[in-house]
Amino acid sequence: MDSCLGVEQDLDKATTKFTALNDQTSTAIDELITKVENLKKELAKQSPDDPLPPEEVKLIVDMIASLKQAVFQMSTDHRELHATVSRVGKSIDRHFIADYAAVAPKAESFCSDTNRPLMEQAIAQHLYRQGLEDVGDAFIAEARIPPVERTCAFAQLQRCAAALAEGDPQPALEWVEERAEDLTHSPLPFTLHRMKALKLGREVGVGAAIGYARAVFPAHAARHERALRACVCALAWCTPAAPPPPPHYRRLLDPKALGAEAAEVFIRESCALLRLAPLSPLAGAVLVGARVLPALHDIRAKMAHPHVIAAWADDELPLEVDLGEEGGNYHSVFACPILRQQASDANPPMRLLCGHVISRDALNKLTMGVKLKCPYCPMEQSPSEARQIYFS
Template sequence: MDVDTIRESFDRVSEKQVQYATRSQEVIDQLIKEIELTIANLQETNSDQSTILAQLKTRIDEITPLAQFEGCQKELNLAIARYTKLLEKTFTTDISKAYRDVEMDIPTINEIIASHFYRQGQFEIGDRFSAEAQVSESDILKSPFLEMHSILQSMKQSHDLGPALAWVARNREKLLQYGSSLELKLHELQYVEMLKAGKRVDALKYARTHLAPLANEHRAEIQKVFACLLWEDRLDQSPYGDLSSPSHWEELATEMVRQFCGLMGQPFESPLAVTLAAGAEGLPTLLKLAAVMQTKKQEWQEMKQLPVPLDLPREYQFHSVFVCPVLREQGSEENPPMLMPCGHVLSRQSILKLSKNSTRAFKCPYCPQEGTVAQCRQLYF
């Protein structure tokens, strides 16, 4: 079932809902009009009130509002029912079938969850979770993220780069070892903000004090910064307009988080968020595998390795992993990948089986070329 079919079914439901709402409003407006007309007749004429009310009842009976409501509602309910059945047929609602009962280090899992809350700046939730889950050393997890979010808050809310520059000064040596240009970017932004505020003299003094010492490593960038003086009144229209863009603050805040986490030995993305996202990507394959194993009356919970690969997007691939295309097993120190003379790669065990334990030449399973075990070379990723 493709996505287009689901989208078309949803569009039909949406169309029926709009039709139902429009028709219902028309009936309601018609009823209001009849009632207002009846009230006016009662106030302006000496006719018998019972006669006027009887006429109102007759006109309402002719409109048949309940029948019209029920007809529209029936069509809408039918469209919703068909859409629901399509979703149930297309998607597996019970994802517990993909669950594998594996042993987990609960204290470590709790630390990861608490660290995720602190990383997101949700300190109150992180404290409550740490207390209930009895996370040890929660203060150690929390402290660096408190400083990080304090710096980010100053940057985003007050456009104050002071805390960020102070942090960079304290960690200058470590940042230089990583090849970071964060200090240059912060001073550059501070300089541009002074120019935008019309403080030309102050900006020039600031550049000579903080940017000039960085000229040897970042000559091109420093030249561009000083050239901004020529466009002081219309910097946003200059060739360097990107430096005055509001998005520059957001980009620099993101870079600040990246460098901060790097010095902490933490990844830029939350490990918990990445794990959940990768799990969601692989969930359809796991559900399909569980269904196939169930039809074959096999228990996939007992399998040490998955019989099918999980093709995750590039953003979830952090380490090179080799899976032998013949044995369908992941490479290891005992069974490393081996490069054959033809350029194809198999695991050592596959090559030994094909060569009858190195007793004869063997043919590559993917091309006509033959080779020997002595001609194969181990690959290192």
């Protein structure tokens, strides 16, 4: 962030100088044009056949000299501006790291014959998942890559989320209605109904909103009592003549903020229901990469130490990086918490029904007949319900 602010300062200086020079030059040019026009008018009064009197000749010569001087001044000022602009470039170089080759030495492998098609597929898939079907089609056609599955559930979700962000809850409500049974414990239906009630209040009238609230809110009253009360109270400020709402209702009455919040809840809940990762593989890789690279860069010197190189395998990270809430969890290795051994192909990590992960050897050791008690939660389950986890 400090780096961005540092560059912004230099950029602001350059912009201010540029604007000032622009204004100054425009005024100077306008003045010169007026002077030339006036002189032209003066000369037009003369008969074309008469020779110019010496004082007029002097006027023209002076005018040409002052024009030349003005043009010279402008080009000098312009040249000086270039120094300010190039300072921004230098400031970017100074504040940001341009060369990550030391910590990501395999970057060029993206372009190898095996990986390039995978990258292209990931890009196309990402475009489709964002709901940018036209762009995805154009990319596939222009890059001449094999078609990628187009009818992706994610595209539909993105369309619903985009409509929400625009303030229209209808497509998302229809999607939710089709899956009402699976979403009984989700906050999503209430979030959407609340958005629709407030939209009706704003656009049709408070009466319509209350009618809608009566029809749909009772089903959500027990779980969302506080939010529901706030929503109904907020309706009081929906009338055109209403005074500005108190601060705690402002968010509910701001269609943009409400839409953005609903879109976020929608993507999170719908992805959880469909068991989709909320981010496309490409978006996930970029997000995680952006978080990991600076940390790797900071310990670059230590990583290059022969002992460290020897201690860490090629595809492992020597440090743990917090990827934040939306970054998810990525592991390059798994160590069994029971046997305290690193997992291997012969002894892979196994995810138990409760979500805890132990190695297969540990699972076999803990199994009593057909029953297994998780050593952590401790849920009773069948060992056959455990699933192998693959790290790649």
